[in-house]
Amino acid sequence: MPTVAVKLYSVFFKFLLKHRLQNRIQTPSEEPDPFGITSRPDESIASPNPSFTDGVATKDIHIDSFTSLSIRIFLPESALSSPEPNSKPKRKPNPEPNDAKRETTSFPQLNTRRNSYGPSGVPVKEEPRRNSVGGDSDGLSSISGGGYGGYLPTLDDRRRKLPVMVQFHGGGWVSGSNDSVANDYFCRRIAKLCDAVVVAVGYRLAPESRYPAAFEDGFKVLNWLAKQANLAECSKSLGIKKMDGGHKHIVDSFGASMVEPWLAAHGNLSRCVLLGVSCGANIANYVARKAVESGKHLDPVKVVAQILMYPFFVGSVPTHSEIKLANSYFYDKAMCMLAWKLFLPEEEFSPDHPAANPLVPGHGPPLKLMPPTLTVVAEHDWMRDRAIAYSEELRKAKVDAPVLEYKDAVHEFATLDILLKSPQAQVCAEDIAIWVKKYISLRGHEFSY
Numbered sequence: 001m002p003t004v005a006v007k008l009y010s011v012f013f014k015f016l017l018k019h020r021l022q023n024r025i026q027t028p029s030e031e032p033d034p035f036g037i038t039s040r041p042d043e044s045i046a047s048p049n050p051s052f053t054d055g056v057a058t059k060d061i062h063i064d065s066f067t068s069l070s071i072r073i074f075l076p077e078s079a080l081s082s083p084e085p086n087s088k089p090k091r092k093p094n095p096e097p098n099d100a101k102r103e104t105t106s107f108p109q110l111n112t113r114r115n116s117y118g119p120s121g122v123p124v125k126e127e128p129r130r131n132s133v134g135g136d137s138d139g140l141s142s143i144s145g146g147g148y149g150g151y152l153p154t155l156d157d158r159r160r161k162l163p164v165m166v167q168f169h170g171g172g173w174v175s176g177s178n179d180s181v182a183n184d185y186f187c188r189r190i191a192k193l194c195d196a197v198v199v200a201v202g203y204r205l206a207p208e209s210r211y212p213a214a215f216e217d218g219f220k221v222l223n224w225l226a227k228q229a230n231l232a233e234c235s236k237s238l239g240i241k242k243m244d245g246g247h248k249h250i251v252d253s254f255g256a257s258m259v260e261p262w263l264a265a266h267g268n269l270s271r272c273v274l275l276g277v278s279c280g281a282n283i284a285n286y287v288a289r290k291a292v293e294s295g296k297h298l299d300p301v302k303v304v305a306q307i308l309m310y311p312f313f314v315g316s317v318p319t320h321s322e323i324k325l326a327n328s329y330f331y332d333k334a335m336c337m338l339a340w341k342l343f344l345p346e347e348e349f350s351p352d353h354p355a356a357n358p359l360v361p362g363h364g365p366p367l368k369l370m371p372p373t374l375t376v377v378a379e380h381d382w383m384r385d386r387a388i389a390y391s392e393e394l395r396k397a398k399v400d401a402p403v404l405e406y407k408d409a410v411h412e413f414a415t416l417d418i419l420l421k422s423p424q425a426q427v428c429a430e431d432i433a434i435w436v437k438k439y440i441s442l443r444g445h446e447f448s449y
Contacts, residue, residue, distance in 0.1 A: 002329060002380060002410055009418050010329040010410070021174065021338040036068045036204030036213060039177035044417075046184035050148055052077040056188045057148045060179065061260065063224050067204060069217045072178050074191040074198035075148070079162055079266040148262075161268035163196045163304075163440035164225065166287070168203065168218060170278030170412055172312070172331065172339035178202040182417040189426075190275070193433040196440065197267050199225070203283065206343040211355055214343075218283040219290045225269055226301040232264035271440045274306040274371075275432075277415050278331075279339075281311035282355060288371055289364040305439040307432055309376040310411050311387045314340065315357040316350070319385035328382040329410040336383070358390050367393055372400035374435050376428060378409035404431055 002010075039045065048058045055077045062070045167190070169176045169183045177183065178200035191198040203217035263269075276284030284306050291303045314322075314336065326333040337351075344353055354363045375391040377384045384405070394401035406413060406424060413419050414428040 002408055006329065006410065006419070013330050014332065014335065021172075021335060021342065034067060034209075036209035038068050038070060038202035038204060039179065040175055040205075043175070043177050044181040045177070045179050046181045048072065048179070052148065054188060056191050058184070058188075059262065064217075064220065067209075067213075067217070068202070069204065069220060070178070070202040071221060072184070072187070072200045072202070073260075073262055074187045074200065075262050075266060076162070076191045076195060076197070078192075078195050079160055079197070080148075081160060159265050162266050163194070163271035163273060164263070164267045164269055165190065165194060165196045165198045165273045165275050165436075166218075166221060166225070166284075167198055167200045168274075168276040168280030168283040169200065170280050170309075170312075170415060171205075172336065173206045173214065173279050173343035174339055175205065180417075182415065182420055185420050186277075186415050186429075189429050190432070193429055194273075194436055194440070196273070197263065199263075201283075206339075210342075211344050211348070211353075214279075214283055215286045215355065218287040222272075222287055222291060222298060222301060222303075225263070225267075225272070226298050228260050228263050229267075229269045229300050231259045269301045272301050272303050273436055273440060274303060275309070276307070276311065277309045278412055279312040279343075281308040282313070282358075284308060285311070285358055286355070288373075292365045292369045292371075303371050305372045305374070305436055306370075307374045307376070307436065308387065309414065310378055310381055310383065311358075311375070311390070312336070313356065313358060313383055313386040313390060314351045315359070315386060316352045319389070321385035322382050325380060325382035325384070328380050330416065331381075331411045333382050357386075359393060366397070367399065368397040370394060370397070370399050372439060374432065375401065375403045376414070376432070377403060377405045378411055378413050379405065379407050380409065381411040383411070402435065404428070404435075 048060045050057050050059055057075045057077070058072055059075075060070060060072050062068075167178075167183075167187055169178055169180070171177075179202065183200060187198045187200050190196070199221065201218060201221050203214040206214075274284040274288055276282065285308060288303055288306045291298055291301070322333060340351075340356060341349055344350075344355065351357065352360055354360050373391065373394055375387050377387050388403055388405075391401045391403045406428060409424060410419075413422070414425040419425055
């Protein structure tokens, strides 16, 4: 069972959440707000920090001039290490075909627990070669105050490329943000453990922006990433060095670069992973479906896997957990349905709405085309069984779709502010890192299961 502290905090949390939801239902927005909002005034915000604090640098970008859609980029310090840690300083003029077999990729050392998906051993992280933040012979640039300024891709393209994880926060559609203290902490942890660039999405919240605003924002970010990759490629193709040693790049009408340097230098969008938390898992699953439908139109972006953490799925026919755990901790059934009423337009409200129930017939592409999907569920979460049922349907369609169930855990046990530093939250992040590296590793399947 959850600890006494968790039970007490859950009572307090549910009281405040119910009060906020009911107030928003009683005083809804008079008309839709196309610009929208991405955070609430009472949310604790973590400021972006371009310095490598605790091994991760962050920056915020507003990517849509018509809405409040924004992203926060989390760049792990490992991006500054050599892409070939064990290689000699000088390359061979004519490398042999077998050289590729000797290349190694460094991974974080994980303290994994025993479960059905864990490996017998994990490669130990090699100590990366640290570059001077203030600039060095490799041409790294910085900004004042010791922060990492980034740079445009060099023509030889020898910078280390990391997979990109697009993260959607939770909050029941009406709260939470990509720059909250809790989400900032979680994304830093994931960036370091997975050795990946994390792009946290600040999508529009309800009721100011109802369905499909949040879903459209999620897919818009994927399109923006594809545009960034193509702009970076165009910049490299210019091939003309400037007097200051940099490279020509594409600029807008104000002379500002249209290429995001951190992503251009370190992001490998051919290994893109979607990670959704609670209602964010619904967005991730929608974006994965849209990516499948879009096919090559998203090139070079390729969604190679998705992670659904305690997804916010519901349906009209109740499951065993929805009956037994209707009054579960933090997010019970009554409050979740209030959140859905604030998110879905009144004329469209239904537990079997495609946004709420992923198993509605005729909804989206065939399940067999979906990317590998890891589902994380908690024992004391009333939405557990429906998430497991979706995973089972994916496995029937021959999709790699394991489920990690955590005992004595509650909804958002690995992402809620009060629970983030618990051992179980750390273990969950490590388990995610172990699984996802099958699909984001440069060499393919790194681990045996």
